[in-house]
Amino acid sequence: MAPKTPQSNFSGPVVVDPVTRIEGHLRIDATVENGKIVDVRSSSQLFRGLEIILKGRDPRDAQHFTQRACGVCTYVHALCSTRAVDNAVKVKIPKNATIMRNLVMGSQYLHDHIVHFYHLHALDWVNVANALQADPAKTAALSNSLNANRKETADQFKAVQTKVKALIDSGKLGIFTNAYFLGEKKNEAYYLPAEADLMAVKHYLDALHMQVKAARAMAIFGAKNPHTQFTVVGGVTNYDALKPDRIAEYKALTDEVIAFIRDFYIPDLLAVASFYKDWAGIGGTSNFISFGEFPTDEYNHDSRFFAPGVIMKRDIAKPQAMDQKKIEEHVKHSWYVGDKAHHPYNGVTEPKYTKLEDKDRYSWMKAPRYNGEACETGPLATVLVAFAKGHKPTVDAVTLVLKYLGVGPEALFSTLGRTAARGIECLVIANQMQTWLDALVGNVKSGDTELYTPWKMPNEAEGVGFVQAPRGALSHWIKIKKGKIENFQLVVPSTWSLGPRCANGKLGPVEEALMGTPIFDPARPVEILRTVHSFDPCIACGVHVLDAKTGQTASFKVL
Amino acid sequence: MTDSPKRILVLGVGNILFTDEGIGVCAADEIARLYDLSDNVTVMDGGTLGTRLMDPIMGCDLLIVVDAVLGDGEPGSIYRLTGEDLRKSLAFKDSMHQTDLVDTLIMCEIVGTRPDAVIIGMEPFDYHTLNVGISEVAKGRQEALMGFVLEEVVKAGGSCSLKANPSPITQEREPCA
Numbered sequence: 001m002a003p004k005t006p007q008s009n010f011s012g013p014v015v016v017d018p019v020t021r022i023e024g025h026l027r028i029d030a031t032v033e034n035g036k037i038v039d040v041r042s043s044s045q046l047f048r049g050l051e052i053i054l055k056g057r058d059p060r061d062a063q064h065f066t067q068r069a070c071g072v073c074t075y076v077h078a079l080c081s082t083r084a085v086d087n088a089v090k091v092k093i094p095k096n097a098t099i100m101r102n103l104v105m106g107s108q109y110l111h112d113h114i115v116h117f118y119h120l121h122a123l124d125w126v127n128v129a130n131a132l133q134a135d136p137a138k139t140a141a142l143s144n145s146l147n148a149n150r151k152e153t154a155d156q157f158k159a160v161q162t163k164v165k166a167l168i169d170s171g172k173l174g175i176f177t178n179a180y181f182l183g184e185k186k187n188e189a190y191y192l193p194a195e196a197d198l199m200a201v202k203h204y205l206d207a208l209h210m211q212v213k214a215a216r217a218m219a220i221f222g223a224k225n226p227h228t229q230f231t232v233v234g235g236v237t238n239y240d241a242l243k244p245d246r247i248a249e250y251k252a253l254t255d256e257v258i259a260f261i262r263d264f265y266i267p268d269l270l271a272v273a274s275f276y277k278d279w280a281g282i283g284g285t286s287n288f289i290s291f292g293e294f295p296t297d298e299y300n301h302d303s304r305f306f307a308p309g310v311i312m313k314r315d316i317a318k319p320q321a322m323d324q325k326k327i328e329e330h331v332k333h334s335w336y337v338g339d340k341a342h343h344p345y346n347g348v349t350e351p352k353y354t355k356l357e358d359k360d361r362y363s364w365m366k367a368p369r370y371n372g373e374a375c376e377t378g379p380l381a382t383v384l385v386a387f388a389k390g391h392k393p394t395v396d397a398v399t400l401v402l403k404y405l406g407v408g409p410e411a412l413f414s415t416l417g418r419t420a421a422r423g424i425e426c427l428v429i430a431n432q433m434q435t436w437l438d439a440l441v442g443n444v445k446s447g448d449t450e451l452y453t454p455w456k457m458p459n460e461a462e463g464v465g466f467v468q469a470p471r472g473a474l475s476h477w478i479k480i481k482k483g484k485i486e487n488f489q490l491v492v493p494s495t496w497s498l499g500p501r502c503a504n505g506k507l508g509p510v511e512e513a514l515m516g517t518p519i520f521d522p523a524r525p526v527e528i529l530r531t532v533h534s535f536d537p538c539i540a541c542g543v544h545v546l547d548a549k550t551g552q553t554a555s556f557k558v559l
Numbered sequence: 560m561t562d563s564p565k566r567i568l569v570l571g572v573g574n575i576l577f578t579d580e581g582i583g584v585c586a587a588d589e590i591a592r593l594y595d596l597s598d599n600v601t602v603m604d605g606g607t608l609g610t611r612l613m614d615p616i617m618g619c620d621l622l623i624v625v626d627a628v629l630g631d632g633e634p635g636s637i638y639r640l641t642g643e644d645l646r647k648s649l650a651f652k653d654s655m656h657q658t659d660l661v662d663t664l665i666m667c668e669i670v671g672t673r674p675d676a677v678i679i680g681m682e683p684f685d686y687h688t689l690n691v692g693i694s695e696v697a698k699g700r701q702e703a704l705m706g707f708v709l710e711e712v713v714k715a716g717g718s719c720s721l722k723a724n725p726s727p728i729t730q731e732r733e734p735c736a
Contacts, residue, residue: 050576050689052689053576053689053690053691065576065691068574068575068576068606068607069576074606074608115610119610163669167669205669205670208613208666208669208670209670211610211613212613212614212617212670215611215613215614216614219614227604227606227608
């Protein structure tokens with residue numbers, strides 16, 4: 001019989017803080033009864049009142065600040081601010097500018113989803129310590145059986161074991177510090193065979209190389225490495241990227257990354273998922289929102305390759321159109337003044353902290369709602385909307401995955417489904433990249449090298465930018481008065497998926513997803529991490545101060 | 560055969576939205592604005608990009624990180640940490656307060672090419688307030704901070720000279736100077 005997530009009869013509180021590796025960012029406060037979560041609060045500990053900094057500035061400068069709001073999602077914020085101002089000043093950007101923005105966004109997706117699967121999420125499923133028990137020859141056979149393009153050898157897997165053993169023995173675990181598979185007793189919640197563990201660990205290391213190439217591809221078109229600086233209101237400025245040798249360089253790197261996604265990421269995802277199939281029944285939510293992404297016409301949301309849309313109560317027979325007027329942000333259970341919900345154009349950011357242990361007001365995140373409902377966003381939302389609307393590339397990829405796992409579409413509404421959807425989204429984008437690149441090359445060949453449309457700053461205007469980022473639905477809302485920013489609101493993917501309860505007491509998506517989750521070992525609650533990480537919470541937001549106060553070892557020199 | 564000069568990367572890291580969190584980025588930007596540097600020296604604003612920085616980091620022989628550092632000193636104190644200090648602090652420290660930069664260096668090492676690293680850091684006065692621009696205390700020490708960074712550059716075989724006509728400060732960077 002296939003192994004299953006073990007159960008316990010533990011009752012009591014379980015707090016995971018930090019969920020990510022950055023202290024003080026995201027905290028999960030759960031009450032467990034008889035081995036299952038019966039109450040839970042998701043709390044962001046970081047105030048991000050960027051709105052206050054932006055007021056009174058030149059609208060064109062918004063992107064320089066918003067792209068610093070999140071540590072690693074710089075481009076998506078830059079693009080979103082730019083789209084918001086494009087929209088406000090009503091400029092129609094050239095075709096090539098749209099393609100260029102899409103290509104860089106595509107590279108970002110490929111990069112982020114590889115990194116998420118292997119480096120941010122895999123260790124919730126893969127027991128690195130257990131990989132030492134694997135037979136290298138059997139591991140090579142297992143891996144090569146998953147994809148015809150794999151030519152891995154026992155020696156390679158043996159070398160990985162040596163590397164991992166040295167790392168664990170040295171005590172300098174670094175990236176594996178405090179992982180839930182460590183400890184004197186084996187954590188039974190991990191139940192991959194040792195060979196699958198070792199295979200995944202090797203590909204974790206290979207993926208480290210590959211994500212470097214994906215980031216480099218992005219930098220080729222993104223102009224300034226490592227912060228992209230090519231988006232401007234009216235288009236883009238990376239004229240250099242139109243040169244044939246730059247395009248060739250971009251294509252070579254991208255092709256390599258795409259091959260890795262097809263030959264490694266997707267087969268690995270399916271292999272790991274097939275061992276953890278009971279997670280297709282844990283961690284689901286009800287409602288989903290996607291803004292859609294990759295437009296051919298920036299002014300027509302329905303021109304997006306992935307269509308925008310909303311799924312309510314898991315009804316994939318009836319995808320709904322996304323109407324931005326139905327978006328509101330609640331603050332009743334957040335650390336802000338009052339309890340009135342606002343549409344983002346009229347959003348107010350007036351902080352009022354209570355205390356960490358407060359169960360009533362408990363997060364710096366506001367609670368976005370669509371038509372009064374909490375909606376999950378991210379790859380699962382995008383894939384569900386596209387699947388529901390019959391988007392062929394998505395339907396094909398979803399069918400492939402469901403067939404392999406021997407499950408129906410209802411399995412998508414789960415933690416496993418969320419993680420699978422990220423792979424599906426990545427594969428569909430990877431398969432589309434060449435088409436976008438061909439369109440760009442075709443335009444350049446026919447003499448169309450236009451990247452920018454001139455425009456004039458209006459005295460008063462308002463605009464919105466919608467981006468479906470790798471993490472989900474992102475929107476920037478700007479009001480311009482006397483040519484300056486009068487109000488600016490950001491509604492970010494993490495607030496949609498990880499935000500707190502709303503004024504009507506409805507749980508946020510991650511809270512809903514965690515209800516009923518089994519907790520086997522309260523000291524190592526990897527089950528919580530599986531679901532929270534499957535949402536791809538922002539890991540590097542905010543501060544980056546280097547703490548050198550390490551007690552016994554603080555031996556650095558004062559200048 | 561002559562050795563090619565060491566490739567040096569000056570990497571300012573931190574978040575410019577949180578006052579002195581941005582010390583490193585401001586210093587890197589100011590160095591790039593005010594100085595002509597030899598071809599083997601690259602100055603980069605690394606923000607808080609973490610693993611995104613692996614490519615440039617692995618492409619250099621010496622990494623000079625400029626950052627805000629908490630080290631028990633008075634605000635404005637300037638420290639020099641070597642890669643070995645970082646390694647030690649990581650091996651013995653139980654807290655996860657260490658950040659993505661340290662993780663990134665470890666990942667570079669696992670992948671096989673970790674350059675020598677030195678960190679020139681300043682004790683921040685205020686790194687919590689959401690504010691663009693560094694504090695008066697940090698401003699007063701910025702020239703000294705840049706001096707120590709350039710000293711490292713020269714020690715490693717780079718050269719620098721003040722630009723005759725530096726470009727003006729852009730609006731978005733105004734608070735750095």
